[in-house]
Amino acid sequence: MKVAKVLPVSLLALALTAPVAWLTAQADAGNPSAEQATAAKLVYGLLSDSRYAYRPRALDDKLSAEVFKRYLESLDPGKLFFTAGDIAKLEGYRSRLDDAIKSGEVAPAFEIFSLYQTRVNERVAHARALLKQDIFSFEGNDRWEYDREDAPWSADTAELDRLWQQSVRNDWLRLKLAGKQPDEIRKTLDKRYANMSKNVGELNGIDAFQTFLNAYATSIDPHTDYFDPRAAERFEQSMSLSLEGIGAQLQKQDDVVVIRELIPGGPAILSGKLKAGDRIVGVGQGDSGPMEDVIGWRIDDVVDKIKGPKGTQVRLDIVPAEAVLDSKPNRIVLNRAKIRLEEQAAKGEVLTIPGVDGAPARRIGVIKLPAFYQDWEGRRRNSNDYASATRDVERLLREFRGERVDGVVMDLRNNGGGSLDEAVAITGLFIDKGPVVQAKASGGDVRVDGDTASGVVWDGPLAVLINRGSASASEIFAGAIQDYGRGLIIGETSFGKGTVQNLVDLDRWPMADGKRFGQVKLTIAQFFLPGGSSTQNKGVVPDIKFPVTVDASEYGESTLDNALPWDRIAAVPYVRYGDFGPLLPRLEALHNTRIAADREFRWWSEDIAQFRAENAKKWVSLNEAERRAERDRDAAKRKLRQEERKALGLDLDPLGEDTDDGLTSNERDIAQDAAREKAAEKRPDPLLRESAAILADAVRELDSDKPLSAQVLLTESRKPGQWAN
Structure with a gap:
């Protein structure tokens, strides 16, 4: 099926993963609707057409097998419901899903979904029955191997029974360690498992269809997604704040x-x-x-x-x-x-970094930007108050200028992306005209987007803080700042998502009355930095590196089995404002000396090392004495740290006494849980403070060493204190 070509809605450097909403509709779980049949054919037309998709793929038996695999794993990612026997019975669908999508006759997806619901109910019944058995002694060397992503499907129900027994025992042990008594534990877990069955029982035909079409979409590339009309509305809401x-x-x-x-x-x-x-x-x-x-x-x-x-x-x-x-x-x-939604908007604060060897203290402005958001509809209407990350960041920068701060840190940790327009515009707040990103379409054409407005809002010292969760539009901004030599990049290597997505409304083709068919977030281009390098797979590598929280082999674009490879194209002309190479050894030395004496940073490093070691095991012990010793050790560590904080005059950790209560979020008192979540936002942040200290070091070193300043800051006619003009 071919579809009429449409103009792009908007180039987007969107978030890592689209929000998948479980939707409800007047569709029977075993009977696809006419709208779903049409939507399936429309999605096929988009994803198989090189006029739209950056890397179109023929929907044949090979791709059908991939869709089959992804669909099963999206339903049962931990391989805790289906058996190898189930997979063998479903094997006939492996090469038929391509025909189902092309024709819109997607009943096979609903049949698989129905089997999934049946298996969940069976597993829940088994788990609830286990609660009545005498299996809750915790001695010996038993363990719960919770990471089953790469495990084979269980051979039969007996093997699944053994897995579930260990899972239920782990749930029981967590509650026991939290001080709960057997009757209370049994009641809590029985209700938990019953709710699991109830929640899965509420899933319907829209849920099955959305999950299935996303198995197809993500088989094209990791960042192509299908949105049902309600999911599309929620996605737009998240972007518009x-x-x-x-x-x-x-x-x-x-x-x-x-x-x-x-x-x-x-x-x-x-x-x-x-x-x-x-x-x-x-x-x-x-x-x-x-x-x-x-x-x-x-x-x-x-x-x-x-x-x-x-x-x-x-x-x-x-x-x-x-x-x-x-x-x-x-x-x-x-x-x-x-x-x-102000809580998700850019926020600013000023940190005071003490001086060294008689040097004055430095005041560093920090902007925390959780996403590159934009209210597309408000902008289209020329509304004066539409949400825009650029508007908010510009306002904060002007406030910082009024407060005469010595430098600015842009905190983009865990910023998964957003609007490409916003990434370009925010970069323009720090550079005076020039290219920001190159977008290469499937046909090879390259489009250059950049800042065309004269002047800058902030021309002083700048650093960008990133981590493995910084992706897409965050990488465009950080990478462009690095290419221009406009600021220091600090933290961890970023995610590595170097592709551009476009939202395509499926209702435009059948001239639908209302919202019936949903939208597709479609990969249409790969982006490259002004210097010609892509961030795809490799990400943005920081100038000053912090300890790695998540290894690149565990999380990031490079771990995705169908991600595009890294690539390079020709650079475009742009001005280099600085070259921080000569300065980095001094900053590294000062950084290492400081963190050696920084309790908060050292504690964070120890926690990260412990987390990575425990995470690498992919299992937990079911020995009560061993688990209790671990719990007591962690509690003693938290208590000792709080005492040290008091003695040193440091801010107390609002979650310093927090321990595992064994409950899920919807089992806790909701008001208390929300308050705890708010308290977590106020925890000491040694990484942010150290980033500000590194920037303060850079300001001090360049102010005191004019020959070094001349090497690092390449632009002439600079005003005192400026890094660029």
């Missing part, structure tokens, strides 16, 4: 949707009538619409009832957190509004 509703973060607990957090400035918090932990048991529209009892509903269905256009009214029946669930609810009326 805005939504229309009441301003509450919700969580499902058992059969009830609970308020986890109230968003500042939203109708919910401004009403003064709601708080974290309150339960929503009914929803009504407007001032007279019928109240619907939403107990037992899926959370996404409840969310759909609560959100709506700004200015409209919604009524909620609320059972307060402190009341029993069958209490009479309070009825609350709220007017929906447009909510800005």
Whole structure:
């Protein structure tokens, strides 16, 4: 099937993995709908056409086998439900899924999904039965081998039984170590496993279809995804940092949707009538619409009832957190509004770095940017207040200029990407005109995007902090800053995602009435830095390296089996502002001396080493004495560190006394769990402080050594204190 060519919606350097929402619809789990049949054929038309896909692949029996494998592993990634016998029975589908997608007759995917649901129910029944057996003594050398990604499928149900017995015993041991008694443990785990079966039982035809089409999409390349209409809406919401509703973060607990957090400035918090932990048991529209009892509903269905256009009214029946669930609810009326998700926006702070050998202290501004977000729809409407990472970063930089800070650190750790336009524009805040990224399309054509505006917002000292979770648009920004010699790159080698995605709306072809078919996030190009190098696979390598948190063999683009290889194209002309090579040995020496005496940095390094060693085992002991000794050791370490913090006048760790309670997130008190999550954000951050100290070192060294400054800073006619003009 061929589809009519369309103009690109927007070039995007999108996040590492698309958010996959479990969706609900009026489709039977075993009976694909007409819309799904059409969507499958449309997705096939896109992914097999070189006019759209950067690396199109023929949908043949070979690719069908890959889709088959990915679909099974997406349903059962830990290989804890299907047996080798199940896979053998499904083998006939291995070479038929290509025909199913082309024709839109995707019933095989639904049949596989149905078997998955059956196997989950069987496993849950087995796990609940184990709780009644006498298997919970924890001596000897038993272990739970939890990492089964590369394990073969279990030969039969007897082998699965043995695996599940070890898994259940580990769950029991965690709760026992947390101080729970046998009756309480049994009750907690029985409810946990029952909820697992219930949650999987709620999955339907839309869930099956979304998972299946994504098995096809990600077989083309790791960053191509299919979004159902509701998933597409949520993705756009995450990129725009805005939504229309009441301003509450919700969580499902058992059969009830609970308020986890109230968003500042939203109708919910401004009403003064709601708080974290309150339960929503009914929803009504407007001032007279019928109240619907939403107990037992899926959370996404409840969310759909609560959100709506700004200015409209919604009524909620609320059972307060402190009341029993069958209490009479309070009825609350709220007017929906447009909510800005400020918690996910750029934030700034100023760190003071003490001087050395009589030198003055330095004040370093820090901008934490979690994503390169942009409200596409707001921009299209020429709205004056649309969300934009560039706007927010520019505002913070101007504030820093007013405060006369000595340097700026851009913290891009775990920033998985976002809008390519924003990455280019933010780079332009630090350089005076020039190319930022080259995008090479499948036909070989290269497009250059860059900063065309004269002047800069910040021309002073700059550093960029990255880690393995920094990807895509983050790598464009960090790589361009490095190519230009505009700032220091500090941290870990980045993820290595060097491809560009485009959102394609499938509703445009059949001229659909409303949103029926979803969207595809499609890889359309590979990006290259101004110097011609791609970040694909290799990532951006920092100038000053911190200890590696996650090994490149475990996480990153290079671990993905169908990722594009690294490549290089011709460089484009651009100005080099600096060459930090001559300065790096001094910075490394100062850095190493400082961290040797920095307790927080040393503790972080020790924790990382311990985490990596434990993670490399891929198993945990089921010996109670051994596990208890480990728990006591970790508790003693946390206590000793808190005491040392007090003695040294350091900030206390708000999670210093935190221990494993053996519970999952939806088993804890939701309000307390949300508060704990907030407290974690305030933990000491030795990496950020050390990055600021490295930048302060660079400022001091260049200010005091004019010959070195002349070597490092290449641009002439620089004002005092400037790194570039």
